[in-house]
Amino acid sequence: MPETSEQNLETVRALYDAYSSRDVEALLGTLHDDEFEIYQSESLPWGGTYKGRDGMMEFVKNITTHIDSVVVVEELFEAGDHVIMIGRSRGTIKATGEPFEVRLVDVCRLRDGKLVSVDIFLDTPAILEALGK
Numbered sequence: 001m002p003e004t005s006e007q008n009l010e011t012v013r014a015l016y017d018a019y020s021s022r023d024v025e026a027l028l029g030t031l032h033d034d035e036f037e038i039y040q041s042e043s044l045p046w047g048g049t050y051k052g053r054d055g056m057m058e059f060v061k062n063i064t065t066h067i068d069s070v071v072v073v074e075e076l077f078e079a080g081d082h083v084i085m086i087g088r089s090r091g092t093i094k095a096t097g098e099p100f101e102v103r104l105v106d107v108c109r110l111r112d113g114k115l116v117s118v119d120i121f122l123d124t125p126a127i128l129e130a131l132g133k
Contacts, residue, residue, distance in 0.1 A: 038050045040059075041124050104121070
């Protein structure tokens with residue numbers, strides 16, 4: 001496996017580790033300096049497109065207002081300059097304290113070993129049901 005391939009996989013692993021441990025500095029360290037964009041369905045209370053490091057921080061603030069979650073990585077694989085993550089989002093709904101677990105697929109695009117975009121696709125009907133929406 002070429003070095004850049006391993007570097008991309010390590011960067012994506014580091015992203016989920018940093019999110020799960022709430023290590024803001026490590027989380028921001030996975031992002032490309034020149035550009036970054038994160039997207040999740042607008043049908044979710046925290047959904048939308050967020051840009052840059054400030055956008056990542058806004059996204060994390062918005063999602064953690066509604067849920068306390070970790071990402072359970074089940075599989076990572078490369079697809080060109082992308083790394084695909086298949087896993088689960090697991091945690092509790094803050095408003096009710098009820099646990100949830102939903103399937104999740106993220107498409108991460110990298111350049112120079114850093115993330116330029118993350119598109120998050122989770123089981124939207126299941127999380128909306130858990131949220132009582």
